[in-house]
Amino acid sequence: MLAGSLPAGCMLTGCKGACGSMGTCGGTRQASCGLGDVRQTLAVADSLRVNEGVAYDDSLALAEAYEVFGRYRLVCPDDYARACYYYGRMLRNRGDYVSAMQAFISGTHAPYVQRVVPLPWFSNHAILGRIYSNMGSMCHQNSEFKLAYRMYEQSATCFLSVGDTTSYYYVLNAMALQKAEQQKHVETLILLHTIEQECSVEDVLTKCWETKAIMYEKANMYDSALYAAKVLNARGFFSSIGNVIEAQAFWHMQQYDSALHYAQLVMSHPYATAKDKFNMLYIQTYNDSTLDEDEVKKRAEERADIDKEILDPLHEKLTQAATLLREDINKTPDRTWIAAVALILIIVLSVYASTHRRRAARKHELQQQEKACEERMMQVAEEETHISEQLHHLNRKQNAHRERQIQEIEQQCTMLCASKNLKRALHLSNYPAMKQMINHKFNRLVDRLETEYMLKEREIQFCILVLLNVPQKQIAELLVYSERSIKNTKANTAKKMKVTSSNLRNRLIDIILQ
Secondary structure: OOOOOOOOOHHHHHHHHHHOOOOOOOOOOOOOOOHHHHHHHHHHHHHHHHHHOOOOOOHHHHHHHHHHHHHOOOOOHHHHHHHHHHHHHHHHHOOOHHHHHHHHHHHHHOOHHHHOOOOOOOOOHHHHHHHHHHHHHHHHHOOOHHHHHHHHHHHHHHHHHOOOHHHHHHHHHHHHHHHHHOOOHHHHHHHHHHHHHHOOOHHHHHHHHHHHHHHHHHOOOHHHHHHHHHHHHHOOOOOOHHHHHHHHHHHHOOOHHHHHHHHHHHHOOOOOOHHHHHHHHHHHHHHOOOOOHHHHHHHHHHHHHHHHHHHHHHHHHHHHHHHHHHHHHHOHHHHHHHHHHHHHHHHHHHHHOOOHHHHHHHHHHHHHHHHHHHHHHHHHHHHHHHHHHHHHHHHHHHHHHHHHHHHHHHHHHHHHHHOOOHHHHOOHHHHHHHHHHHHHHOOOHHHHHHHHHOOOHHHHHHHHHHHOOOOHHHHHHHHOOOHHHHHHHHHHHHHHOOOOHHHHHHHHHHHHHO
C-alpha cells in the first residue's frame, strides 16, 4: 500500500485540469449535494464500467464526488477510493496524466489508516487493484518498467485478496510484459506459463500471445515473434501490435517487401497509436525504393510532426506523473516509522501489565521488528540513490534540450542578420509585417513585449536588433539614432524589463524559451 499525502490544494488543481473550459468547476465551487447524491454519481460510474465497459465522463459530477468524499475520507474510505478511481480515469482519458496520477495516489491513501487501526468498513480492494493497475499502465507508457511492475504487483495482491481471478491474471500478464520489456525472458516465461496453466479466459490468453510476441521481438527471435504475432491476429486482437511486430521483424530480417506490406497495414489500422505510425513511417521511408525525394521529405515531416505534437508532450506529461508517484513512494518510510513507533508504545504498555515470560517474548518480538525496520531503511536508501541518479539524468536531458533550443534561436538570428531585407522589415512604416515575422520565428516575442512589458514600437525594434546581435553602430543606422541615444534606449528598455543592460539579450532569449 502506498503512503504519503498530496500537496495542499492538489484536489482543486486536478479538478481544474479536468473541467478546462466547461465553466464553473466542481472542485472550486461549494458542494451543494449530500453524500447520497454523490454516491449516486459513483453508482452510475460503476454501472457504466460493469455493463458497458466505458468510463463515466461527467467531469463536474466526478469532481464534486472527489471533493465531497475527500472531506470524509477517514469515515468513508471506500467511497473516497472509488471517487479517486473514476475521477482519475476520466482525467487520464482526457490526457491530463499529472492530475490523473494525483487522483490515483489520493485513492491509495484512503485505506492507509488501517495500517494502524483496521477499519472493517473498507472492503473495496478491487477498486484499489484498478487504481494500481492504471498507475502501472501510465508508468508503462513512459517506459518506466520497474515502477510499472511494482504497481502491478500491488494491483495483483488486491485482486487476489477479493478473489477477482480474471483481473488478477490480466495484471499477471501485465507484469510479464514489464519483464519482457526489460528483456528478462526467463521471468517472463515463468509468469506466462503460470497464466496458461491456471487461466481459461480467452481474452487473457490472447494478451499472453501479445506479451510473447513482444518478448521474442526484444530477444531478436524474429521467427518466433512472427509466429506469435500471427496467432495474435488470428485471435481477433483489436490492437495494431501484431502488425507492428510483423513489420519490425521482417525489417530486421531484411525482408523489406514484407516489412513495407505490414507497415502499410499499421498505417491504415483504426487502433494504431501515434508511436506505431511514427515507427512505421521510418520503415516505409528507408525501405521503399519507389519513393521520390518529395515523398521522402513529406514522410520525414510527418514523423517530425508526430514526435513534436504528440509523442514529446505525452512523454513530458507521463514523466511528471511518474515523478509524482516516486515522490509519494519516497514518503512511505516516514509513515512506516510512525506506525512502528505506535506499535512499540502498545508493546511497552502491555509489557508492564504482563508476566516476566510475556515481557521477554515481547522484547524478542521488538528486536525482530527493529531489525526489519533497519533492513527496510537500507533498501529505501538504495532506492533513493537510484531515483537521484534518474533525476540527474533528466536534468542533463533538460539542459541539453535548452541548449538545442538556444542554438536554433542563434541560427534564426544569423539567418535574419544575413537577410538583405532586414532594414526594410524593421522600418517604422512596416511594423505590422515585422511584428508578424518576429512573432512567427520567435514564439510571439513582440506580442509578449507589448503586453507584459508595455514596450513601444521603437523599443521593440531595438530589442529585436539586440536579439539579432546587430552591432550598436549598425543599430544606430537602422533606427536613425545617435550612438548616445542608442545607449539611453538600451538602458531604459532594460529597466522596463527589470534587467541590466548587459543582460538584455539573455532576457529576450529566456522570454522566447518560456
